[in-house]
Amino acid sequence: MVIFLGAVMPSCASAQTEGRKSISPASDVKGMPERELVDTPVPIVQKGRLPIKTRAGEFEIPIAVSRDWTKPQDDVTRAVVVIPGWPRRDLRSGEHAAEVAGAAASATVIVTPQFLTARDAAAHNLADNILRWGEDDWKVGKTSQDAAGISSFQVVDEIFHQLANRAIFPNLNTIVLAGHSAGGQFVQNYAVLGRGEADLGNALVHVRYVVANPATYLYLTNERPDSNGDFSPFNAAWCRSFNRWNYGLQAGIPAYSPRPSSIDELKTRYLLRDIIYLLGTADNAPDGDGQDQSCAAEAQGATRYTRGRAFDAYVHILAPHTTQQVFEAPGIGHSSYRMFSSSCGLAALFDSLGCDSASE
Template sequence: MKEIKASISLICIEKSKKSISGGISLLAILVVLAVPALPVQAQMDPEVLTPVPALQDGRLEVTTAAGSGIALLHVTRDWSVVQPGIQRAVIVIHGWPRRDLRSGEFAATRAGANAQTAIVITPQFLIQADVTRYQLPPSTLRWGPNDWAIGRDAIAPARISSFEVLDAILQRLADRQRFPDLREVVIAGHSAGGRFAQHYAAVEHGEAQLLKNGIHIRYVVANPSAYLYLNDERPVPPTATCTTVNRWEYGLGSNIPRYVQAPLNPQAVRERYFAKDIIYLLGTADNDPHHHQLDRSCAAEAQGPTRFQRGLAYVERMKASGALHQSLLEVPGVGHHSSQMFASTCGVSALFGDGSCGDTPQTTSR
């Protein structure tokens, strides 16, 4: 396991509540020109490439063998001091535009007593446009728009993977001096955040100390555009010209991030992934094959036409593979909306409860 040092400085900053006006700026145009090979959805959605309207108020120093950098995050409690009584930590990863930063806290308002013993942590993975817009220090970590969700290295100030930021958060939570009563960590994400959570679950380096301390780990993967497949099978046969169907971020065949480390052992990845507690949280109305943020690359189309169908197909393959600790929860009538997903009966149960919805109409057992 790689050694990661994490220190926290909860520095208050002014949060801008105004949206960036004036359409796509010259900066955004330059970003588009400078970042090749983005997925179709990122090229079509200006929000992915333009600066965020607000920044998270916390700072996390991440130090690895490659160097150091500062990541942004929001923490609902002061974790610079001992937090007795906190039994659950919920880490929520935002979507591609980096703007849905309060969906975990909104879900907590629906969780009742369970939220009273929980801490919610929401990191924010910036791009260069954000750093430039807010004149952030050079030490601020920033990634390519299509890189942070799949574990690639920051473009500055050091080659630090977005997954190493999560490793550092988990390292802090594993400290029994700070969290003496912690029992469970939930890593949840919606859309690109769901893709982040699912990919991290497959190749993570951050669980070991938590597990050693008897802390359970659950992943909640909500409505991602595509999934990391662990073999060559796909629900839809890819076209003969589709050469990316088994490349990372869709498979384990090639283009693997530095974080994963070589040589990759696909069988070991499969065995570890199948043993994890993972909930696939799918909105039944996330079924638009032309959604402006849907990955419509040939590799993604080989997984199905919509997010909902891609999720159903992936869960079926997990069942067939013997992944006994993984389950599907469906949220009827909800589309591509993180707050509605996580604040639903099933979403609240996945984040703050036992991960089952009982006999409520929002549960589909597969």
């Protein structure tokens, strides 16, 4: 069941039926190149609204929540927050995974925000206080293109704040922030820069990050993999953007407060976080749809799968005893629904048994 927040909304039953008819695993198959899809208004906007206070007043972002988080939910012990992909359409991949997981997800609340663009807002005649970002901006934490001017990361901060409310979720002990493709980039970037864990206050909640099939990774130093799988300082003369945000931390870090005191602080904090890199072994086409083929991306490897394996190796060089690990979904390509509902996807999201491809 999807709960819709806000003062005046359609009934839950009618809105839920609308969403399930229009958004299904089949919608993960795109009928046009991803870049064109990204630039096309979304067919559906989440009916729920999450209010966010800003210096310019109160703004809102569309959101779906599988429980009514305005009332106590004593049985909920886990929250899974799913960041949709670049086209902003795969809105039920988290709910679909929970359905497949069955009993393992029975004590879980699924939260899915939707980052909209100006085209989306215009197509659906949305109010001026609905947050909106540039098509390429929300996934890397840049500021919204409205009067609020806030980083997309602040949306996750507010979701974490809502989940940490012990009056609503007195027994919540785990938050999983998961994203696929551009959503995976968002999650990995947020794991580096985000302040949500610090804002949980006295709530004893463990946070896990699930980074699934992103096009690229945010590196913490200037090393990149070579053809032999070794890591060495990259020659910037070959690609001047290789270490800029969101490929690296040299420059271009988005305006998001508080600013980090040092790159070393970000690096140390990131390596201590619980992160699972969820990779589809069939997401291995060098010219795949939506694949980043810039020089900065190519410096990380040829395909999404090889870039993920390389980044995992890099993390273990930086911190040999890190708990971060790779879960591989055999034979699965670039699909959020299939990735999250695979055995390893369910293990990453809900700690289900059955994933035998985990490696450290």
